[in-house]
Amino acid sequence: MELLSTSLIDWSRAQFAMTAMYHWLFVPLTLGLGVIMAIMETMYVRTGNEQWKKTAKFWMIIFGINFAIGVATGIILEFQFGANWSNYSWFVGDIFGAPLAIEATLAFFMEATFISIMFFGWKRVSKKVHLASTWLTITGATISALWILVANAWMQYPVGMEFNPDTTRNEMINFWDVALSPMAINKFCHTVLAGWVLGAVFVAGVAAWYMLKKKETAFAGQSMKVAAAFGLVSSVLIAWTGHGSAQQVADKQPMKLAVMEGLYQGGKGVGLIAFAIPNPAKESYKDDADPYLVNINIPKGLSWLGFGELDAYVPGIKDIIDGGYKEPDGSTALSFAEKQTKGKAAIQALANYKKAKKDGNDTAAKEYKETLLANYSCFGYGYLDTPEQLIPNIPLVYWPFHIMVYLGGYFVLLFIILSFLVYRKRDIENRKWLLRVCIWTIPLAYIAGQAGWMVAEIGRQPWAIQDVLPLQAAISAISTKSVMITFFLFLALFTALLVAEIRIMLNQIKKGPEDSR
Numbered sequence: 232m233e234l235l236s237t238s239l240i241d242w243s244r245a246q247f248a249m250t251a252m253y254h255w256l257f258v259p260l261t262l263g264l265g266v267i268m269a270i271m272e273t274m275y276v277r278t279g280n281e282q283w284k285k286t287a288k289f290w291m292i293i294f295g296i297n298f299a300i301g302v303a304t305g306i307i308l309e310f311q312f313g314a315n316w317s318n319y320s321w322f323v324g325d326i327f328g329a330p331l332a333i334e335a336t337l338a339f340f341m342e343a344t345f346i347s348i349m350f351f352g353w354k355r356v357s358k359k360v361h362l363a364s365t366w367l368t369i370t371g372a373t374i375s376a377l378w379i380l381v382a383n384a385w386m387q388y389p390v391g392m393e394f395n396p397d398t399t400r401n402e403m404i405n406f407w408d409v410a411l412s413p414m415a416i417n418k419f420c421h422t423v424l425a426g427w428v429l430g431a432v433f434v435a436g437v438a439a440w441y442m443l444k445k446k447e448t449a450f451a452g453q454s455m456k457v458a459a460a461f462g463l464v465s466s467v468l469i470a471w472t473g474h475g476s477a478q479q480v481a482d483k484q485p486m487k488l489a490v491m492e493g494l495y496q497g498g499k500g501v502g503l504i505a506f507a508i509p510n511p512a513k514e515s516y517k518d519d520a521d522p523y524l525v526n527i528n529i530p531k532g533l534s535w536l537g538f539g540e541l542d543a544y545v546p547g548i549k550d551i552i553d554g555g556y557k558e559p560d561g562s563t564a565l566s567f568a569e570k571q572t573k574g575k576a577a578i579q580a581l582a583n584y585k586k587a588k589k590d591g592n593d594t595a596a597k598e599y600k601e602t603l604l605a606n607y608s609c610f611g612y613g614y615l616d617t618p619e620q621l622i623p624n625i626p627l628v629y630w631p632f633h634i635m636v637y638l639g640g641y642f643v644l645l646f647i648i649l650s651f652l653v654y655r656k657r658d659i660e661n662r663k664w665l666l667r668v669c670i671w672t673i674p675l676a677y678i679a680g681q682a683g684w685m686v687a688e689i690g691r692q693p694w695a696i697q698d699v700l701p702l703q704a705a706i707s708a709i710s711t712k713s714v715m716i717t718f719f720l721f722l723a724l725f726t727a728l729l730v731a732e733i734r735i736m737l738n739q740i741k742k743g744p745e746d747s748r
């Protein structure tokens with residue numbers, strides 16, 4: 232694989248990151264609002280109360296606006312794999328393409344079928360059939376997220392595959408290893424719950440606005456009740472899946488965990504940062520500068536978070552590069568230099584294998600293939616030149632991780648307060664400070680979601696596929712200028728779509744549920 236210029240890599244990464252971040256503005260709200268509106272319609276079917284129907288229909292319109300624009304950004308995102316990352320698509324297309332194909336043929340068509348009944352079938356089908364369509368619509372959207380996240384998790388932890396040197400491709404040998412890997416299941420649960428939290432925050436914020444305006448009080452009260460309970464359950468569950476995610480990262484992506492905590496030198500019983508300010512003078516894992524200007528930590532917290540043991544060994548950035556420590560499975564960790572040597576041996580063995588096959592030397596080809604497969608676990612390291620390339624951008628992982636964690640704790644506290652007031656009937660309508668807090672929490676929920684994605688994706692750099700394929704070997708051989716042009720075109724398009732969505736939703740919210748029928 233030909234390695235291409237840094238500027239092309241940077242622009243291609245920027246384009247994909249920009250597209251993904253815009254897409255991720257729409258997807259979580261779809262997942263969260265979908266469940267909330269289904270709960271509201273369930274209440275209508277169970278009680279026969281027309282007010283619940285009115286409330287559910289209003290949130291369905293907001294859901295529909297958001298869903299339509301989310302689909303548009305998602306389609307462009309998938310096309311970029313073939314356009315900007317063709318080496319990646321060739322190298323793993325048999326595996327990566329399978330979940331995306333399932334998502335397109337099963338889940339998307341499921342959504343498309345039932346969403347039409349949900350929006351246009353109120354007077355054409357029975358209550359129960361309509362309710363089933365609503366639940367099936369959000370189920371389809373959630374299944375879509377499942378298969379996309381299975382594909383993403385495989386990039387973080389490649390399993391169920393075998394490298395074929397004849398085709399220079401990775402081929403799937405066990406579909407269920409890919410679909411049910413622990414990384415995939417945990418990533419799916421954590422990501423969907425993030426959408427649920429955002430949906431609850433969004434509904435609570437809009438309901439709070441109506442309460443401040445003293446408009447549609449019945450609608451606002453119903454919305455706040457559902458949002459408070461749903462948000463509390465979701466925010467507690469996401470803390471649990473976040474712990475599971477940390478354990479997966481500690482086991483399979485130790486460098487990501489080290490960067491999340493700014494941990495340069497590891498050890499046993501490592502503390503978990505409660506609050507810290509990284510030292511900007513710390514320029515390298517090699518220098519002796521203190522990593523933090525201020526560091527308040529929970530004793531042994533990171534060891535417990537990552538491995539479930541208070542005295543577990545957690546490697547830092549320097550340890551991962553130097554190697555020599557014991558892995559969780561009892562093996563000794565290889566250094567970067569050792570992995571690089573094995574990676575170069577694998578790359579050279581592949582080239583030798585190709586030549587031997589071309590020359591008809593089957594004996595030599597067999598030996599080269601054995602060498603290739605013996606070193607393939609470090610294949611990607613052969614494309615890296617220095618250990619510094621192995622370290623993700625620390626501030627862009629450290630700060631989003633901690634912002635996400637702090638906001639997660641804040642959401643739990645907010646929903647506890649809202650649930651207490653709403654279900655104890657403590658006159659929440661007159662607590663104007665709390666209602667304003669609910670409104671201003673909406674952008675914070677979006678920030679938390681974007682921060683989580685930054686940790687997941689920037690934290691695995693420089694890898695397109697963990698340990699197997701770095702970005703410089705995954706990119707397409709296209710001109711940097713073409714990527715720059717499409718970057719700004721997509722930026723303008725997505726910004727216009729975002730502005731349009733915000734204006735349409737604000738207008739619909741101002742009209743209120745009375746005008747949404």
